[in-house]
Amino acid sequence: MNNSPEKHPTVLVADDNQEILDLLADDLSENYEVIKVTNGQEAIDYLQENMVDLIVSDVMMPYVDGYELCARLKESVSHCHIPFILLTAKINLQYKIEGLNHGADAYIEKPFSPTYLQAQISSLLRNRHHVREHYSKSPETPLQSMAFNKADQVFLQKLNSLIMDNLSEQGLCVDMLADSMHMSRPTLYRKIKAISNLSPNELINITRLKRATELLIDREFKIYEISALVGFNSSSHFTRNFQKQFGISPKEYADSIENKTL
Incomplete structure (x- = not known):
């Protein structure tokens, strides 16, 4: 303890x-x-x-x-x-x-x-x-919702675009983001931590999961296909992460969205 x-x-x-x-x-x-x-x-x-x-x-x-x-x-x-x-x-x-x-x-x-x-x-x-x-627990809330000013909105939009463009890359990490954002690794880490109270790797993980919710809503792919599309090495790993983050399994989430549309 x-x-x-x-x-x-x-x-x-x-x-x-x-x-x-x-x-x-x-x-x-x-x-x-x-x-x-x-x-x-x-x-x-x-x-x-x-x-x-x-x-x-x-x-x-x-x-x-x-x-x-x-x-x-x-x-x-x-x-x-x-x-x-x-x-x-x-x-x-x-x-x-x-x-x-x-x-x-x-x-x-x-x-x-x-x-x-x-x-x-x-x-x-x-x-x-x-x-x-709210950002961490809500599957649909976008990253930019944590911006309290224009500068942070621009920063988060750019960061989100970079993560989304490389989402299928399992090796996506803070070093890659820092290089693309033209920031030192410590500066980017401090900035992300200060805005979101998440480490860069935690933010990348949540962004993967939030993209997965969009794909689940579309219902064009099976769960194992979605897990690969958003960068997880197995569907079981993806399911565990999704359940832990949002308190619901990917299948339960997809079913709940479908029921809302009926």
């Missing part, structure tokens, strides 16, 4: 006021692993080699301020999926609009309630968790 504690989501907090930074970290540390940085450049440097689940950033900081940090990350294919909350003492509506225009997912005015910040973080992370779960 695995008795290791469940890993907390990682939240990066950026603020050049050390007292506020420590207070934020203290408030969040019970539910999250907190990474503290004092400006946007430190955040960018940290993100080059590390994954985080969400960013909370002050607007006014030296070197790279919150607006620029948010804009640069939202323009980066490696980081645009990260939920971003901006904090500011400026209460003018125009500043709020500017923050959202830079791609922020939420904008909170200082002074703010720690409970409200916790609720905002929880809401953003919970929403993404539900989207990932």
Whole structure:
């Protein structure tokens, strides 16, 4: 039995006021692993080699301020999926609009309630968790459903096309995808894991199974033929994977679709 504690989501907090930074970290540390940085450049440097689940950033900081940090990350294919909350003492509506225009997912005015910040973080992370779960468990839900912005939609469309074009190849792997996506293997791995909470190989497997559901609906091929078309080395291996992923056998799924059309 695995008795290791469940890993907390990682939240990066950026603020050049050390007292506020420590207070934020203290408030969040019970539910999250907190990474503290004092400006946007430190955040960018940290993100080059590390994954985080969400960013909370002050607007006014030296070197790279919150607006620029948010804009640069939202323009980066490696980081645009990260939920971003901006904090500011400026209460003018125009500043709020500017923050959202830079791609922020939420904008909170200082002074703010720690409970409200916790609720905002929880809401953003919970929403993404539900989207990932729905994608994994629903046979018909497409990969692009996990995109929360245009950049991720383009990324996922390209990734899905590459997997689909090579679906019958049993040797399809992250190295092949990384080369075609013009990304390093670690960068692609982190990106896929961050968006879907799946490894590249797990994502490839689910994409095979989702394509199989389309072929099952068409009813033009037998199950052993479908298993080969989507890259499984045996129909029994395919059936076990399908049952484990969707909680129903390929035959039961095909029969349920047929019954719906009667």
